[in-house]
Amino acid sequence: xxxxxxxxxxxxxxxxxxxxxxVEELRLREGQPLSASVAGKEWTHPAWKxxxxxxxxxxxxxxxxxxxxxxxxxxxxxxxxxxxxxxxxIGVCGEGAVQEGKLLSFRHVTSLAIRFPRxxxxxxxxxxxxxxxxxxxxxxxxxSPPGWGKTTLLRDLIRCLSSGEGCPPRRVGVxxxxxxxxxxxxxxxxxxxxxVMENLPKAQGMMMLLRAMSPQVLAADEITAPEDIRAMExxxxxxxxxxxxxxxxxxxxxxxxxxxxxxxxMGIFRKLVVIGLEGERRTYQVVSL
Amino acid sequence: xxxxLGCCLLLAGCTALGLARGMALKDRTACLGEFRRCLNRLxxxxxxxxxxxxxxxxxxxxxxxxxxxxxxCRESGEETWTDRWQTVLDTVDLxxxxxxxxxxxxxxxxxxxxDGESQSQALEGLLTRLEENLRQAKAEEDRxxxxxxxxxxxxxLFGCLLL
Numbered sequence: 001x002x003x004x005x006x007x008x009x010x011x012x013x014x015x016x017x018x019x020x021x022x023v024e025e026l027r028l029r030e031g032q033p034l035s036a037s038v039a040g041k042e043w044t045h046p047a048w049k050x051x052x053x054x055x056x057x058x059x060x061x062x063x064x065x066x067x068x069x070x071x072x073x074x075x076x077x078x079x080x081x082x083x084x085x086x087x088x089x090i091g092v093c094g095e096g097a098v099q100e101g102k103l104l105s106f107r108h109v110t111s112l113a114i115r116f117p118r119x120x121x122x123x124x125x126x127x128x129x130x131x132x133x134x135x136x137x138x139x140x141x142x143x144s145p146p147g148w149g150k151t152t153l154l155r156d157l158i159r160c161l162s163s164g165e166g167c168p169p170r171r172v173g174v175x176x177x178x179x180x181x182x183x184x185x186x187x188x189x190x191x192x193x194x195x196v197m198e199n200l201p202k203a204q205g206m207m208m209l210l211r212a213m214s215p216q217v218l219a220a221d222e223i224t225a226p227e228d229i230r231a232m233e234x235x236x237x238x239x240x241x242x243x244x245x246x247x248x249x250x251x252x253x254x255x256x257x258x259x260x261x262x263x264x265x266m267g268i269f270r271k272l273v274v275i276g277l278e279g280e281r282r283t284y285q286v287v288s289l
Numbered sequence: 290x291x292x293x294l295g296c297c298l299l300l301a302g303c304t305a306l307g308l309a310r311g312m313a314l315k316d317r318t319a320c321l322g323e324f325r326r327c328l329n330r331l332x333x334x335x336x337x338x339x340x341x342x343x344x345x346x347x348x349x350x351x352x353x354x355x356x357x358x359x360x361x362c363r364e365s366g367e368e369t370w371t372d373r374w375q376t377v378l379d380t381v382d383l384x385x386x387x388x389x390x391x392x393x394x395x396x397x398x399x400x401x402x403x404d405g406e407s408q409s410q411a412l413e414g415l416l417t418r419l420e421e422n423l424r425q426a427k428a429e430e431d432r433x434x435x436x437x438x439x440x441x442x443x444x445x446l447f448g449c450l451l452l
Binding site for chain 1: 335339340341342343368369370371373400401402403404405408
């Protein structure tokens with residue numbers, strides 16, 4: 001966890017300074033003390049218990065995340081999150097201000113979840129050989145429940161493919177709608193042959209990358225909409241290998257959801273990487289589809 | 290000889306004082322004009338590029354005291370943009386009257402708070418007021434610059450006569 005200076009307010013920087021272990025997430029709830037997720041478990045440092053968070057504290061976090069510019073993050077807020085410089089993703093929860101059925105903004109923010117991006121260089125190296133066929137990457141879907149490290153693995157896979165670690169170097173296009181993969185300085189960690197289309201809807205970003213940058217591999221985080229599937233279908237038809245992530249514990253979870261049932265039925269993805277947890281250690285199981 | 294030197298110094302000093310008063314009027318006009326240029330650009334960029342304020346401000350290339358103002362805003366240690374704007378407005382030396390400062394203060398309360406279009410609309414209202422102040426400042430400059438200069442010279446000459 002690094003790079004939060006100038007992104008998080010002083011009270012959070014001081015609180016984080018007290019915690020020596022690697023914090024994966026911070027949870028801020030109005031009227032409650034700060035809590036942190038460490039190794040998948042939420043807990044409160046004894047020194048944080050005396051300070052109950054106020055609504056202004058939460059507002060300040062959002063204001064700093066948007067660099068004092070609501071206009072730059074308003075579309076994200078309406079989706080329930082904000083990505084701060086450096087790829088910190090902040091989930092937003094509270095009382096919505098709705099007009100004609102659409103969320104305009106939050107009248108009152110009551111909870112925030114700050115997720116810190118992790119860099120684990122080399123985490124993808126053991127996985128890469130299992131994803132290759134005759135030296136070419138087979139289209140791969142990474143699967144795990146939220147917070148288990150899908151994005152971290154995806155980021156390192158992109159880096160390995162782009163820099164040719166464990167495989168021939170490839171030109172990688174990244175459709176980074178939420179700015180979690182390659183926002184700001186994170187882009188420099190994605191390898192030398194990576195082009196990032198940031199802050200655009202995923203499907204649009206993928207199509208623009210296909211037209212403009214001729215990628216050999218196309219990567220996107222969290223497939224959530226039918227448009228994403230249409231864009232992937234089109235990209236696969238152009239001979240591009242795909243890398244994407246999805247929420248779920250195993251293949252059965254995917255089969256339960258119509259969107260993923262359709263995706264799997266298309267036969268675009270040939271490999272599934274299932275992330276598991278053994279104590280505090282992540283495991284990566286590669287399954288052929 | 291000493292009297293002649295004294296007279297010359299007195300005349301030069303008084304003229305410089307008159308000139309300085311006149312230049313203060315010119316400085317105010319220039320400062321208001323530069324703020325108008327910058328706010329006009331901000332208004333356009335807020336509906337087009339939607340960049341964060343620190344980046345927008347960096348691209349303004351403001352000159353003189355207004356440039357110092359925006360640089361101080363970018364480099365200020367305050368955590369929020371509103372705090373930065375208000376603190377810097379109170380600390381940076383700007384050749385403005387209180388009524389001009391009030392408009393700049395209100396601008397700081399609008400920037401970064403709403404969607405691009407709402408900010409743009411609010412800025413247009415403030416720009417209209419700023420233009421009015423600029424028009425008055427120009428009229429005042431035209432009317433008073435020569436008066437202050439003449440008064441300075443006259444005061445110097447009067448002092449020389451007394452000597």
